[in-house]
Each structure stands twice: as C-alpha cells, then as structure tokens.
Amino acid sequence: MTNNLLEIKGLTKAFGGLVAVKDFFLQIAPGTLTGLIGPNGAGKTTVFNLITGMIMPTSGAVVFQGRDIVGLKPFQVYRLGISRTFQNIRLFGELSVLDNVRVAYHYRSDAGLFDALVRSPRFRDREREITERARELLSLLGLELRERELAKNLPYGEQRRLEIARALMAEPKLLLLDEPAAGMNPAEVGRLMELILSLKERFKLTILLIEHQMKVVMGICQQVAVMDFGELIAEGTPAEIQNNSRVIEAYLGRPGGAGVA
C-alpha cells in the first residue's frame, strides 16, 4: 500500500472513435499541490470528469484513499471528500450566495424531511450550524457582504470565488480546480494564488488544478503533470517541466512540423 491520497491507474476514456484520455497515470500525495497542464483539447477536464464520476471511464482505476471509486456517482464521490469547480462556472444562479454555499453541506445534516416540515429544534440547530459554516467560508473568500444577492448577479471574479467557497463547504480532502484563473487580470491572478495557498494551509487540502496561466502553475505547484492528446507526456517539478523537450514540442509544435493549433 502506498500513502498516496489519489492514484489514477491506466485511465482510458473513448468517446466513440475519439480517445480523449489514454492510459493515464497520476499519483497525488496528501498535502501537495499538483498542476495538470496541456494544450487545449488534451483531455484535462475529461480527467476531472472521470475522477468525479461525471463520466464513466472505458477502463482503468481511480483509487482514492485506497478505494477504487470508479462507478460511483458524482454525489457519492463528493461525499468521500473530493470536490471540484468547473471551467465554465456552474453556480445555482437563482439561489442566493449564502444558499449556494449552504446547499453543498446538505447531506451532512441528520435533520430529515419531517424535521424540515415542522421546523423541529434539531432542524433549527443544524440549519444554524450550516449557516455559520457557510458565513465563515464566505468571509474567508471576501463575499460576506454579498450573501443575499442572487449568484447570477455577481461579477465574474466573485462567481469564481463563490464556486471555491461552495467546493470547500463539506471539508474536502482533495480539491479539483478547473482553470481558476481563467479570465482574470494579472493583479487578480496574484491574489488568487495567495488565496489558494492560504486555503490549502488552513483546511489541510490536497489540490489538483488545471491551468493555462503558467504564472500560476510555476508559482504555486509543487508537481506538474503534462497531457497531450489524452496521454501523460511528462511529470515533475515545475523547473523540470519547463525544460522538457516533449512539453515544449506539445505546446509549440515539432520544429518544422505541422503544428496544429
């Protein structure tokens, strides 16, 4: 047995004839921050979807804390301690900011339907605990003054932060961030990097993030995995990756070859 939090072994996903992820391996040790990079269409988000149970792999295993989680539904994966954000932000637009976060803690409540219908003392206690935790996270992410706004009315940057708050609600062990810095300006990216590091410290998180901005990857990741055409082509520290010839080739195209954008 290894001590890795997550081990992906030989993961393959084919959509019809298109192989989106091919024999992919990755190990993530607890407490680390790993970057997953690669050109557009390399299969990074598909890996996230495979880990979280949103799509079923064609073959391979995803072992989380020693248990193969392939075949579990997304909500079951979440309950084991893996949560994620989405590349294209998927908040509950018509719910308030506070409710967007509270909803993510719901399954931990032992107050059931009946308690809710009659507003029992137990229901009130649970609701108060959930609300307190949600407010704490919102203020950590600088959203405490927004709690009654509808999520769809927030500006873009705040929506990204709200999605992170929501993902942290259930005290995940592994956090998957899908392009958290997309669409941000350099100053915002800097603050985001600090935020990710402080959250990681505070909640003892292990993080896997997809990112295109090299500043983020090189700045905060301890380990980087590079994908191209569904395959893992390199793995190592940021410094090693920067000088890896296959990586440079994947991004810039073969010298003299037909670089397909």
Add this chain to the structure above:
Amino acid sequence: MTYFLQQLINGLQLGFVYALIALGYTMVYGIVRLINFAHGDVFMVGAYLGFFAIASWRLPFPVAIVVAMVGCALLGVLIERLAYKPLRRAPRISSLITAIGVSLFLEYFTSLKFVFGPYFRAYPRPFAVRTYELAGITISNIQIIVFGVALVLMVALTLFVNRTKTGLAMRAVSFDHQTAALMGINVNNVISITFGIGAALAGAGGVLYGIAYPQINPFMGIMPGLKAFVAAVLGGIGIIPGAMLGAVIMGVVEKLTEVYISSTLRDAGAFAILIIVLLVRPSGLLGKKQKEKV
C-alpha cells in the same frame, strides 16, 4: 391475415393524417424549441376551410385543399408574429403557455355561433365513395386520396428542405439562430416560413381527416394534435423522416389496439409505446443521442 392487412391499411390511413400534423410540430420544435399546442387547432381550422370550400363555395376538391393550405399558412404566420415572436427571448415556458392560450382561443372563438358554431357538422364528400377489392382487402378511393395527397406533400416537403436555399436556411437556423444570422440569413423570415409551411400541411391534413372521418367540430384538433405531437417525439423531434415514421407507428398501433384489444383502450397502447421508447431511446427512434457538456 387479410383482416390484419385490412386493419393495417386503416391504421396507415390514420397515420398519414397524423404525419401531416406531426411535420408541423417537428419543424417548429426543431427551429424554435416550442411545443406549439395551437397546431392541432390550426388543423381544425383547415378542416373547416375545406368544409366551406366544398359545401358553401362549391369549389372542386383539389382547390379546396389549396384553400385550406393557404388559409392555414396565413393563420400560422399570424399566430407566430403576434403571439410567439414577442416572447422569443422570454423563458420557454412563457411561449408554451401562450401556445396553450392560442389553442384555447381558437377552440372557443370558433365555437361562437357566428364563427363555426359549437356543433358537429357532417363533412361533405365531393365525390361518391368507391371501394376496390384487391386480394380480399378493400381500399376506398378516399384512402387512395389520403395516401396520395399525404405522400405528394411529404415528398415535396423533403425536397424543399433538402434542395432549396430556403430549406437550407431552415436547417441552419435550427442548428443555431445566431450563427445563421451571422451568415446573412433573415432568421425572422425563416421562422415565419417554417410556421407557414407547418400550418399549411396541417390544413391539408384537416381536409383529409374531414373526408376520411366525416364529422368535424371546433374541438376536433385536440386529440389528433396531441397524438401527432407524440408521434413527432416518438420519431425524434426536429427530424422530418422521424415525424413520418412516428406518425405511421402511432396510427397503426392505435388501430390495431382498437380492433384486437379493446376500442376503449385505443389511446393507451400508443402512449405506452411512447413511454417505453422514451425510456430506451430518450431522443426518439431516429433522434441523435445528446450528451450534456460538462
């Protein structure tokens, strides 16, 4: 066996009428994602236009069909412009409720005594009914007309959609309104044309229904409309051959349930098939599987 074949032909006759209605449903849904509940009532108006053309204005039968088609096309375009177009950016359910409103309005307005009146009317037949026997199976000239007219219209529609520039524009708009608009297509006109064509087909269906099942009233469009819509879904909504296939299946199943099981269970058979098909192939028999993008 001959009895079975006989009933199959009767089922096909019903299916062909459903197909003419189902085409309008499927085209409109394909282009604006709207379940146009008023479509069955346009079919009813078509039946009445044919009725007046034959009984009151003494027009020959082919002209009566044209009158019904043109009248319904105008009605379809009018409904689209007045009731649906202003809601194109509103939540989809708003257009659906409006469609229901238009449907109720057409039913109750035409029920008024100075319009069509609330009673049943016997449909005039512009010619004597003849039957031909072929290997023990009887086919009437009415059935031949229904098959003939429906087939001609379906072939014409298929050619129109696949071979003309307007047909190409319709297909483009059904994929993506904005991109189509960027390609220089007048999206509003294409949508109106789609409603017009769909309504014209339903109008022809109304006349055929009238001569085949010779009794009409202002509420006659509800059930055939629903069944035609279900047929469109069965075949894969938005897909023209799918609507034809689904409609034929609906008609045949309905007829066979009626004669082999029980006439009171007639409607249950077709709907049971619908539910089963949806569970096995949610996008219909000829529909493409759609996967949500994560």
Add this chain to the structure above:
Amino acid sequence: MKKVREIGPGWWALVIIVFFLLLLQGLIIAGLVNPYIQTILCYAGVVVISALGLNLIYGYTGQFSLGHAAFYGIGAYTSALITRLLPGWGFFALPLGLVAGALVAGVIAFLIGLPILRLKSDYLGIATLGFGMIMNVLFKNSDKVFKVMGGAAGMRGIARLTTFLWVAVIAVLAVVMLRNLVFSAVGRALVSIREDELAAEAVGIDSTRYKTLGFVIGCMLAGIAGGLYAHLYTYLNPDNFDFLKSIDVLLIVVIGGLGSISGTVIAGVGWALLLEGLRIVLPSAVQEWRMVVYPLVLIVIMLVRSGGIMGRNEFDFLKPADYRRR
C-alpha cells in the same frame, strides 16, 4: 442564556389568515353564504392545494409535468372508494379517504417517477403527458375492475363530506408545510437540481432521490386535492382528470410564478373565483365569451409579465428571517 424567540411576521400573518378564514366559516354557519358560493370557495382551495403540488415539482425542482391531473384523479377515485367502503365512519371517513388518496397517488408517483424522472425537460413533460393519457383510459375502464367506479359514465353517489372548514385547514397546512420545506436544506437541494442538475450532483446532492421526493410529495398534494374534489362535487367523470385539466394546473402555476407559493395561492384563488364565479355572474348571452376572453387574458399576462404575477418572489411574511431582505 436561552434566547427568547421573537414572534415574526410569519406568525402574525398566520393568525390574521386563520382569523379571516374562521370569520368566513362563521358566516357560512350563520347561513349568510349561498351554497353555490361555498362550493366555489371550496373549489378554490382544492385548486390551490393541487397547484402547490405542481409548483413543488415544476417550479422548485424543475421537473416538467403535464400529467398532474392523473394524480389528482387517482386521489379522487381512491378516496371516493374508501368513503364508499366506510359508510359508518362519520367524521373519520373523509380524513381516511384523503390519506388513502394521498398514499396511493404517492406510491404510483414513486413507481412511475423512478424510471421517467431520468428524462429531461420537454421529454419528461411528454412522458408524463403519456402517463396522464393512460390513466385517463384506465379511469374510463375502471368499471371493469370496480363496478362502483363507473368507468366512462362516471362515479356517482359519493357522500358530500368536503366542507369549507376541511378545505381551509388543509390548504393552510399545505401552505405552511410547503413553505417550511422550500426554505430548508431539502428545499435548497430541490432548487439546486432545477438550476443545474450536474452541479447539484457535484456538491453531494443525490439528484435521483430528491427529484423523486419532490415528485412524490407534489403528487400526494394532488391526491389530497382530488379527494376533496370528489367529496365536494360527489360525482367523478374521467374527463375531469384529462390532459386539459393538467394544463389548467400548469397555467395556474406559471401565471402565479414558478417557484412562488404566494403566486400559486393568488393565481389559484383568482382562477377559480373568476372562471367559476363568472359562470354565475355573467348573463347567459355572454357566457360563451367567457372562454374566449380567458385565453386572451392568459396571452396578455405572458406578453406583459412572462415570469408570472410574483416571479420567484414570496410575500415577506412567508420567508424565514434569514431569507428576508434586511
């Protein structure tokens, strides 16, 4: 130190509404309300209860149903059968009938919901429409199983047990419970499924379970409403539970506002009073215009206010403190 709970506006509103309904009941006992008006008032309550059920299914959970009247019918026939079987039970006959109606509607909703709730939006609507059609056919053939159910000719001889008091009590309970439900962890889970089912799953919500839960509860409300209806009009006809009746409920829910209890109550009461009330108020010469103007009003409301009367809003007194605007 134990905090003393403040008596919020919700409790005051409840007191005022109960007082108003008791006042109406007093007028009825005093014989000041004619029976026809009483029936319409009861009918308004029945419509509201059923529509609240559909709002939970469609407005909150986002599951499009065009078959609500089928469950209304299931509740109506079940409860009518029960009270026929229990002639000597007096006061308890109706509540037993209603409970049975709700349970049967709930169980059937569960069985049909498990497979079909996998379908999305319009497809779900069509499947529920198909289910409604099949139930309607079964109602029409019901006499082949239970002679008393009357089949296509309708079921007669149901005791008139529904009173204004029953309807008022159940309607108020339904509003209070539904309000408690939607402003709770369960309600948030339901709405999150409406907003984005995949994201809901991604934050730990078992969407299959919650969709089924919302559907079952909504259909049970329809079942209760159906039971009240059966014992109000004492005659059941399969046509009272056909596709067009499902559409009526849908209209009320959308006109009131999807995801608004307040809207459903306003639209339901308004719909019943106007449509049924005008039946007596209008002279017979213009009766037939009633159904011509009604759809035009619908269309105009949709063109002017496409989100319905209340949108997704509630009256402030319905909201718990942490949802109210500061």
